[in-house]
Amino acid sequence: MRTATIARKTSETSIDVAVNLDGTGRYAVSTGIGFFDHMLEQLSRHSLIDLDVKTVGDLHIDQHHTVEDTGIAVGEAIAEALGDKRGIRRYGDALSPMDETLTRVALDISGRPYLVWKCAFSQKRLGEMDTEMFEHFFHSFAQAAGLTLHVETLHGKNNHHIAESAFKGLARALRTAIEIDPRKADSIPSTKGML
Structure with a gap:
């Protein structure tokens, strides 16, 4: 089983994450931000990665540290569970429709973190979550997991659908x-012999 647990403790957040890459999409998520919980649940359910996340952050200040550090911890857990990446397909992509919205996600588990983000929101908040934090989560996650990640909303109007299609596409x-x-x-998917 490809599993990992991460405990990330700083003066701003306390986070415990557990992942099972060969799971069934079971999740237990609590970050203190309801809409963020919903997105992480979508990530787990549609990737089939079992995901446990318990984040306690300084939400009395704002959401930045909570979202950023959760992205880092989840990314680190996935990277650790992948180990030397032996045998993985390495590349993945998805077109993720949700009613009027269509988002394209493509990624490479390359060890070279990079994010291209082309998603725009017309609202500042969804529920209690600041919409600018979505890009920050994807950036933090890609950096920690070692992903080259491209996310683009091809069209969409409903802000909830735009966010959810991005997370489902990532999943x-x-x-x-x-x-x-x-x-x-039995092999590493690179002509270099390592990722």
């Missing part, structure tokens, strides 16, 4: 990329 792309390729289960 589906991750699901493909972390799967073991039965034709190459």
